[in-house]
Amino acid sequence: MTHEYVIEMREITKKFGDFVANDKINLQLRKGEIHALLGENGAGKSTLLKCILGFIKSISGVITIDGKSLADVRKQIAYIPQVSAVNWNFPIRVKDVVLMGRYASLGWLKWPRKKDKELAHQALCEMGIEEFENRQISQLSGGQKQRVFIARALCHDADLIVMDEPLAGVDQTSEQIIMDKIKELQKAGKTIVCVHHDLHTLKEYFDHVVFINKYVIANGKIDDVLTEENIR
Ligand code: ADP
Ligand code: MG
Numbered sequence: 001m002t003h004e005y006v007i008e009m010r011e012i013t014k015k016f017g018d019f020v021a022n023d024k025i026n027l028q029l030r031k032g033e034i035h036a037l038l039g040e041n042g043a044g045k046s047t048l049l050k051c052i053l054g055f056i057k058s059i060s061g062v063i064t065i066d067g068k069s070l071a072d073v074r075k076q077i078a079y080i081p082q083v084s085a086v087n088w089n090f091p092i093r094v095k096d097v098v099l100m101g102r103y104a105s106l107g108w109l110k111w112p113r114k115k116d117k118e119l120a121h122q123a124l125c126e127m128g129i130e131e132f133e134n135r136q137i138s139q140l141s142g143g144q145k146q147r148v149f150i151a152r153a154l155c156h157d158a159d160l161i162v163m164d165e166p167l168a169g170v171d172q173t174s175e176q177i178i179m180d181k182i183k184e185l186q187k188a189g190k191t192i193v194c195v196h197h198d199l200h201t202l203k204e205y206f207d208h209v210v211f212i213n214k215y216v217i218a219n220g221k222i223d224d225v226l227t228e229e230n231i232r
Contacts (some may be wrong), residue, residue: 013060023044034183035208083168089134158190211225
C-alpha cells in the first residue's frame with residue numbers, strides 16, 4: 001500500500017540541554033508536492049530537517065517516512081545541507097562531491113563504476129556546471145555550490161529530497177536552474193521539502209507551506225496560510 005503522506009510527524013520535540021528547538025511538532029506532508037518550511041532565524045528549521053533525516057539523536061515523538069520507520073529508509077532520502085553549515089575548505093573536487101550521491105545505492109565498500117561516473121556527469125550537465133567538474137568545491141560561487149549539491153541529490157535518485165535553503169545567496173540564473181529542476185523532479189513523482197526565506201516567491205515555487213517558530217504556527221496551502229496575521 002502506498003501512503004498519501006510521505007512524512008508524518010507526531011509530537012516531535014528536540015531539546016539541546018534545556019533549550020527547546022522543536023516543540024511538539026505534528027505534521028503530515030503529502031507525497032508529490034513541493035513543501036516550503038519557513039520561520040525566522042533560530043526557529044528550528046534546520047533542526048527539524050535533521051530530525052527527518054535521522055541525523056540527530058534523542059528526539060521524542062514519532063516520525064514515519066512513507067509509513068516506514070526512519071531507520072529503514074534514511075539512506076533513501078536525499079539531503080542538501082545549508083551552505084553556511086558546510087566546511088568549504090575541505091579539499092574535494094566538484095565531480096567527487098556529485099559522485100557521493102551514488103554511495104547510498106552503491107553500498108558499503110563498493111567502488112563507483114563507470115555507470116556511476118556517467119550518472120554523476122549527467123547530473124553536472126543537467127545543472128549546467130560540467131565545466132567546473134575538476135575544480136575544488138571552494139572555488140565556486142554560492143549559486144554554483146548549490147547546484148553541485150543538487151547534482152549530488154540527483155545522483156542519489158531518492159523519492160524524497162530535503163533541501164536546507166537551496167536559494168539562499170544564489171544568483172538569479174542559479175535560482176532559475178534550481179527551481180526548474182525542482183519542478184521537473186516533482187513531475188517525476190518526487191516529494192521536495194525546502195527551507196525557504198522569501199515570501200515573494202512562495203506562491204510561484206511551492207504547493208504547501210509550513211511556518212514554524214519552534215512549534216507549527218501555520219500549515220496548509222499557500223493561499224490559506226499567507227494571511228497578514230501569519231506573516232506578522
Ligand atoms: P534555523 O535553521 O531555523 O535558523 P536551527 O534549527 O539551526 O534554526 O536552530 C534552532 C535553535 O537550536 C537555535 O537557537 C540554535 O542555536 C539551536 N541549536 C541548533 N543546533 C544546536 C546544537 N547542536 N546544539 C545546541 N543548540 C543548537
Ligand atoms: Mg537553518
